[in-house]
Amino acid sequence: MNKHDSERVAGLLRERGYMQAGSPEDAQIIIFNTCTVREHAEERFFGNLNNLRARKKAEPELIIAVGGCVAQKERELIFKKAPHTDIVFGTHNMPNLGHMIESVEQGRQAICEITDAIEVMPTTLPGMREEKHHAWVPIIIGCNNFCTYCIVPHTRGRELSRPVEDILAEVERLVADGVVEITLLGQNVNSYGRDIYKKSKFARLLLELEKIKGLRRIRFTTSHPKDLTDDIIGAIAGSNKICEHIHLPVQAGSNAILKTMNRKYTKEDYLKTVEKIYAAIPGVSLTTDIMVGFPGEAEEDFLHTLDVVEKARYDSAFTFIFSPREGTLAAKMDNQIPAPVKADRFDRLVKLQNRISLEKNMELVGRDIEVFVEAVSKKNRDMLTGRTRTNKVVNFPGPADLIHKEAIINITEAHTWFLKGKLKEVLSLN
Ligand code: SAH
Ligand code: SF4
Secondary structure, three states, X not given: OHHHHHHHHHHXXXXXXXXXXXXXXXXXXXXXXXXXXXXXXXXXXXXHHHOOHXXXXXXOOOEEEEEEHHHHHHOHHHHHHOOOOOEEEOOOOHHHHHHHHXXXXXXXXOEEEOOOOOOOOHHHOOOOOOOOOXXXXXXXXXXXXXXXXXXXXXXXXXXXXXXXXXXXXXXXXXXXXXXXXXXXXXXXXXXXXXXXXXXXXXXXXXXXXHOOOOOOEEEEEOOOHHHOOHHHHHHHHOOOOXXXXXXXXXXXXXXXXXXXXXXXXXXXHHHHHHHHHHHHOOOOEEEEEEEEOOOOOOHHHHXXXXXXXXXXXXXXXXXXXXXXXXXXXXXXXXXXXXXXXXXXXXXXXXXXXXXXXXHXXXXXXXXXXXXXXXXXXXXXXXXXEEEEOOOOEEEEEOOHHHOOOEEEXXXXXXXXXXXXXXXXXXXXXX
């Protein structure tokens, strides 16, 4: 979502005549798009902001703006800690950023604009895509779930879906502009439509998008396990365009912890959904988010998390150490877990998941797989890099004119995070 928002900020400013600088040193305006999901992200942001103090002194005309969730949550703290900041804008105030910058340029004082409710969907703003072939498409913003550890509902507000027609029209426009792959975004895409149509229309939306000519790959993130219904699994299973990849954050394996987290499913419910997915969608990849060290997590609870990881056999996982976020219920819980215990569990979890990721990738060696070629590899200029429908990175030697084409790659090597292969056949896009 942050990547999407950054693209909108860039698009908005480009439309007003600004150009992207080659590096932060060359920039006359620096905009931070911040994340506050974990303390570490927030600390890094404050560190980076502080690093600009001397430069602002030397270059008073430099404009420093801060948006995103830290801005939304910390309001005054940013000006207090970093008085050299010119603009603080909330998660719903992006549309007005151009005006704010112009006011500062005209010599007015620092500006802070933060509203609690959304007025303009950021998707109606001009965008500037980082990649020609791919676009992020938010379908629902905000979150109503209030998992007890999570700051997102506090910074992003309540769920608000976009009408189906708006989404289809946007995707048609994107495809006309060369996009072949989209990623639908939402904190919980499965509840798409509930606020405006009374019930979820996510499966319907997927089927409508499937009909758009020229669109090749439809991805989405994130699915809340409590809402991943059979019709969504069915839509993926029966589709040529909806990619066989489901990101299904489990967070924890223990029923007691899941309950305190307010996730609204049990370990058994979750594993049943996983079983259904594997049975219905051949070759599907399954990824997840997992957290260790939630307040009250005993060794036995943690063993349930490891057990889910063994049973679900994720292709990969984003793993996190619980980080108390002020304003959430979990931050106030008194049975916080000591840092060394959290660190030990994190290491054990990562080790297990890495083993499984490698094992799953090894199963693909020898197979011929459809890859969308994205770019020349950053690490090795002789190699191209692309992605499978299951969202795995594949590197292979090949000519640069294959970029933005589809190819069949024979997988020759498996690594934990990526695959290597050789070109077998170039497919034509039609
Ligand atoms: N809407 C998504 C998650 C968005 S936040 C979902 O429900 O799955 C992305 C991930 O950050 C979460 O899945 C969770 O694993 C992690 N996370 C959120 N709050 C956290 C916290 N306080 N400490 C550590 N990890 C956290
Ligand atoms: Fe946070 Fe839970 Fe909402 Fe995801 S579903 S954004 S974890 S509150």
